Amino acid sequence: MKFHEDVIFKIQGQEYGQELIEIIKIKGKIVEVHQTEYGIIDPKMYKPDMVFELEDKIIILEFQSTYVDISDKKRFRLYSALFDQIQNKSQKDIEVHVLSTVEAEKTKCYKVNPDSRFPVYIHSLKSYDGDEFLNIMNTKIANNQQLSEKELLLISLICFMETKNGIEYSILNSAVTITNIPDLKKDIAQFVKGIVLMLCDKFVEDGSLNKTISNLVGGNMKIVEDYAQRKVDESKRNFVINLDKEGYGIEDIARIADVSLDFVTQTLSK
Numbered sequence: 359m360k361f362h363e364d365v366i367f368k369i370q371g372q373e374y375g376q377e378l379i380e381i382i383k384i385k386g387k388i389v390e391v392h393q394t395e396y397g398i399i400d401p402k403m404y405k406p407d408m409v410f411e412l413e414d415k416i417i418i419l420e421f422q423s424t425y426v427d428i429s430d431k432k433r434f435r436l437y438s439a440l441f442d443q444i445q446n447k448s449q450k451d452i453e454v455h456v457l458s459t460v461e462a463e464k465t466k467c468y469k470v471n472p473d474s475r476f477p478v479y480i481h482s483l484k485s486y487d488g489d490e491f492l493n494i495m496n497t498k499i500a501n502n503q504q505l506s507e508k509e510l511l512l513i514s515l516i517c518f519m520e521t522k523n524g525i526e527y528s529i530l531n532s533a534v535t536i537t538n539i540p541d542l543k544k545d546i547a548q549f550v551k552g553i554v555l556m557l558c559d560k561f562v563e564d565g566s567l568n569k570t571i572s573n574l575v576g577g578n579m580k581i582v583e584d585y586a587q588r589k590v591d592e593s594k595r596n597f598v599i600n601l602d603k604e605g606y607g608i609e610d611i612a613r614i615a616d617v618s619l620d621f622v623t624q625t626l627s628k
Contacts, residue, residue, distance in 0.1 A: 431468035488519030
């Protein structure tokens, strides 16, 4: 998936990355956006999500859907060391910041030795009600109201907010909402879609849903409808099978599950 590669974030990163770090409450002005893939290591294993150079420091920004553990701390420290060795010509301090779907605002440290600790700054957007925010955005879109750059970026980050949906479906909701926005400017569209695709790659393990989101962000709305219908049918088939196990007759199953007799017989014959 090439849509969200470094080039997109590098081109639009200074403008929209500034809004992004302000949302996360990281202070400072971005002066450069750096490449995040280093040739001397395996990029699939060791590739920071975003690297911003501010006036006074370097920010390595990671998106995380699990609690930061010791392996994460070691990996983040390696990111910092690699960037310092390869690209930190200014010798600025390097900080690792994590936007988490599960952890509250805090600082975790990796104890390198008794005299040295490597801090990891964790950020949260759980103060946002993701479901309410999404409803407000959809209402504005339906009424042809213009959305701010901050609102557009927040749409791409719904999975980090407090929401009744799981992470994967929150990312799907972000994709659907963004593609429903008419006349979205190309530059901001590339940036927010790039974030959605990055989050999709990192967090969406369901292969079918991952493909759905990827195709949707690429402009194919029908695939989302097909996916949703498959999920509805799968749920109904499981319900029919469970009712059959409980001893209900075919006609009662059809009535309770609100499906046709043919649907029941075809499901039970498999």
